[in-house]
Amino acid sequence: MNRSEQPFALYEKIKKSIVRDIESGTLNPDDKVLSENKLAKSFNASRMTANRALKELAEEGRIVRVQGVGTFVARPKPGAALLEIKSIAKEIADWGGVHSSQILVLKKEKITAKIAQKMNLKFDDKIFHSIIVHKDRNVPVQYSERFINPEVAPLYLSQDFKKITPSDYLLSVAPVQEAEHIIEAVTCNKEIQKLLKIKPDEPCLSLKRRTWSYDMVATYSIIISPGSRYKLVGKFIRG
Amino acid sequence: MNRSEQPFALYEKIKKSIVRDIESGTLNPDDKVLSENKLAKSFNASRMTANRALKELAEEGRIVRVQGVGTFVARPKPGAALLEIKSIAKEIADWGGVHSSQILVLKKEKITAKIAQKMNLKFDDKIFHSIIVHKDRNVPVQYSERFINPEVAPLYLSQDFKKITPSDYLLSVAPVQEAEHIIEAVTCNKEIQKLLKIKPDEPCLSLKRRTWSYDMVATYSIIISPGSRYKLVGKFIRG
DNA sequence: GGATACTACTTGTCTATACAAGTATAGATA
DNA sequence: TATCTATACTTGTATAGACAAGTAGTATCC
Numbered sequence: 444m445n446r447s448e449q450p451f452a453l454y455e456k457i458k459k460s461i462v463r464d465i466e467s468g469t470l471n472p473d474d475k476v477l478s479e480n481k482l483a484k485s486f487n488a489s490r491m492t493a494n495r496a497l498k499e500l501a502e503e504g505r506i507v508r509v510q511g512v513g514t515f516v517a518r519p520k521p522g523a524a525l526l527e528i529k530s531i532a533k534e535i536a537d538w539g540g541v542h543s544s545q546i547l548v549l550k551k552e553k554i555t556a557k558i559a560q561k562m563n564l565k566f567d568d569k570i571f572h573s574i575i576v577h578k579d580r581n582v583p584v585q586y587s588e589r590f591i592n593p594e595v596a597p598l599y600l601s602q603d604f605k606k607i608t609p610s611d612y613l614l615s616v617a618p619v620q621e622a623e624h625i626i627e628a629v630t631c632n633k634e635i636q637k638l639l640k641i642k643p644d645e646p647c648l649s650l651k652r653r654t655w656s657y658d659m660v661a662t663y664s665i666i667i668s669p670g671s672r673y674k675l676v677g678k679f680i681r682g
Numbered sequence: 683m684n685r686s687e688q689p690f691a692l693y694e695k696i697k698k699s700i701v702r703d704i705e706s707g708t709l710n711p712d713d714k715v716l717s718e719n720k721l722a723k724s725f726n727a728s729r730m731t732a733n734r735a736l737k738e739l740a741e742e743g744r745i746v747r748v749q750g751v752g753t754f755v756a757r758p759k760p761g762a763a764l765l766e767i768k769s770i771a772k773e774i775a776d777w778g779g780v781h782s783s784q785i786l787v788l789k790k791e792k793i794t795a796k797i798a799q800k801m802n803l804k805f806d807d808k809i810f811h812s813i814i815v816h817k818d819r820n821v822p823v824q825y826s827e828r829f830i831n832p833e834v835a836p837l838y839l840s841q842d843f844k845k846i847t848p849s850d851y852l853l854s855v856a857p858v859q860e861a862e863h864i865i866e867a868v869t870c871n872k873e874i875q876k877l878l879k880i881k882p883d884e885p886c887l888s889l890k891r892r893t894w895s896y897d898m899v900a901t902y903s904i905i906i907s908p909g910s911r912y913k914l915v916g917k918f919i920r921g
Numbered sequence: 922g923g924a925t926a927c928t929a930c931t932t933g934t935c936t937a938t939a940c941a942a943g944t945a946t947a948g949a950t951a
Numbered sequence: 952t953a954t955c956t957a958t959a960c961t962t963g964t965a966t967a968g969a970c971a972a973g974t975a976g977t978a979t980c981c
Contacts, residue, residue, distance in 0.1 A: 452963085452964060452965090453964080453965070454964080454965085478930080478931065478932085479931080479932070480930090480931085488965080488966085489965065489966045489967060489968090490966095490967085490968095491965070491966070491967085492964085492965060492966080494932080494933085495964090495965095497932090498933095502741075508931095508932065508933095509931085509932075509973085509974085510931070510932040510933065510972070510973050510974080511930080511931050511932065511972070511973030511974035511975080512930090512931060512932080512973080512974055512975080513930090513931060513932080513974095514931090514932080627887060628867035628868070628885035628886050628887040628888075629867070629885055630883070630885050644869070644883040646867035646868055646869050646885035646886070647867050647885070648866060648867040648887075649867075691933080691934060691935090692934080692935075693934080693935090717960080717961065717962085718961080718962070719960090719961085727935080727936085728935065728936045728937060728938090729936095729937085729938095730935070730936070730937085730938095731934085731935060731936080733962080733963085734934090734935095736962090737962095737963095747961095747962065747963095748943085748944085748961085748962080749942070749943050749944080749961070749962045749963065750942075750943030750944035750945080750960080750961050750962065751943080751944055751945080751960090751961060751962080752944095752960090752961060752962080753961090753962080922981105923980105923981090924979105924980090924981080925978100925979080925980075925981095926977100926978085926979075926980090927976105927977080927978075927979085928975100928976085928977080928978090929974105929975090929976085929977100930973105930974085930975085930976100931972100931973080931974075931975100932971100932972085932973080932974100933970105933971075933972075933973095934969100934970085934971075934972100935968105935969080935970085935971100936967105936968085936969080936970105937966100937967095937968095938965100938966080938967095939964100939965080939966080940963105940964085940965085940966105941962105941963075941964075941965100942961100942962085942963075942964100943960105943961080943962080943963095944959105944960085944961075944962100945958100945959090945960085945961095946957105946958090946959085946960100947956100947957090947958090947959105948955105948956085948957080948958100949954105949955085949956075949957090950953100950954080950955070950956090951952105951953085951954075951955085
């Protein structure tokens with residue numbers, strides 16, 4: 444049979460066909476979907492290809508499969524549309540990700556800061572503080588500032604960040620249980636403008652992030668990207 | 683070869699073996715994982731079985747696969763975990779939501795626009811276009827511009843947006859199947875500056891959003907908020 | 922009638938093979 | 952030096968066939 448003469452893979456076609464039937468009302472909840480064998484015959488495909496289509500639709504929650512019985516259209520759960528979050532979580536995480544070959548650590552010290560307030564610490568507690576400028580082909584593209592609760596990562600200062608990125612190290616010692624992200628548009632102060640080599644009025648995207656671990660604020664970080672774009676692409680699983 | 687003499691399926695064994703290597707430190711982030719062929723040989727399995735194991739691990743976010751290059755251990759970012767998205771989807775949706783008591787419709791007409799390109803329409807097709815300024819206690823807080831595919835919502839112009847918000851109406855006639863969000867920091871043109879009563883260099887947050895329905899681009903909207911904050915709060919499901 | 926075996930169907934797993942398509946590298950060529 | 956090319960590898964898709972295992976209904980035996 445044909446293989447890749449069409450722009451889309453065959454299993455994608457089968458998936459789309461079934462999804463169309465569900466959304467058009469041709470197939471209603473609890474209705475039986477064609478079996479793998481019948482689908483294969485109908486699309487002139489092999490059973491494995493039909494199997495892949497049905498398996499993926501089941502993972503996406505559109506159908507339910509029961510061994511020995513058949514495949515059925517899933518009932519729409521009460522609850523709003525869910526976004527496929529994997530990609531979004533990934534994007535958010537990547538935003539703060541740095542490669543050791545591209546970073547420039549400016550400060551790494553214990554300081555006393557008002558920022559302690561944001562971390563629910565006393566005003567004159569000591570916290571770790573690091574500033575990193577992320578470069579891409581020698582062009583600065585991201586400024587990040589991190590404040591780390593020493594109670595959560597006491598050995599932060601003695602890490603070799605050529606071997607492990609700060610994100611990775613923190614994750615290894617303090618599993619993130621909760622996170623808060625605040626995205627806003629800002630203009631930067633002169634220091635950051637210099638580091639990022641941008642004009643004074645250039646709008647930047649700021650991502651502030653707090654993470655909690657063991658019921659404590661583990662980190663507070665500020666990430667600033669000039670002219671950067673933050674793209675989230677997601678599919679609604681159910682309309 | 684053997685098939686199901688063991689309690690677990692072969693592809694599960696391969697998966698578990700790789701996960702074990704990752705968690706024990708035998709395999710570190712960015713390390714190359716054995717190729718499908720080598721895995722197959724090593725486990726006395728066929729390549730398809732190794733393929734299934736790797737494909738599922740990639741879906742779970744533990745490894746990254748690159749066609750033509752190989753398979754690599756994913757970096758243990760918090761993003762490897764899943765964010766509870768419900769709240770985020772809601773926040774994003776609410777961002778474009780307006781209450782009739784607080785809106786000021788400036789335009790609502792069929793126009794011809796280059797924007798049609800973004801919607802995969804021909805250059806001189808007609809599309810609906812509306813501009814809304816969202817006010818809070820008489821202070822403008824949000825500017826939004828919507829382009830609507832008339833094929834998806836032909837009756838858009840005749841709606842009474844005192845009874846139903848544009849978002850709600852569009853959702854009722856065109857179930858959103860896919861959405862793309864681009865967040866960026868911008869400065870506005872003079873027209874928008876006037877409408878929002880802001881200074882020329884005030885950084886604004888821009889959210890561009892495209893939605894698809896029935897394989898067509900249904901809407902393209904631009905939402906601009908000066909000094910606005912966009913807050914996402916979520917729990918990580920897997921630490 | 923009630924338990925058992927058989928049959929027909931379903932999904933689940935696995936194999937062995939094939940070709941398509943993307944990437945990196947080394948070597949030849951201009 | 953710079954660019955093309957062959958090739959060796961990778962993952963992606965698809966096939967045709969096989970057996971395992973779960974379910975429901977039917978026929979058979981007691």
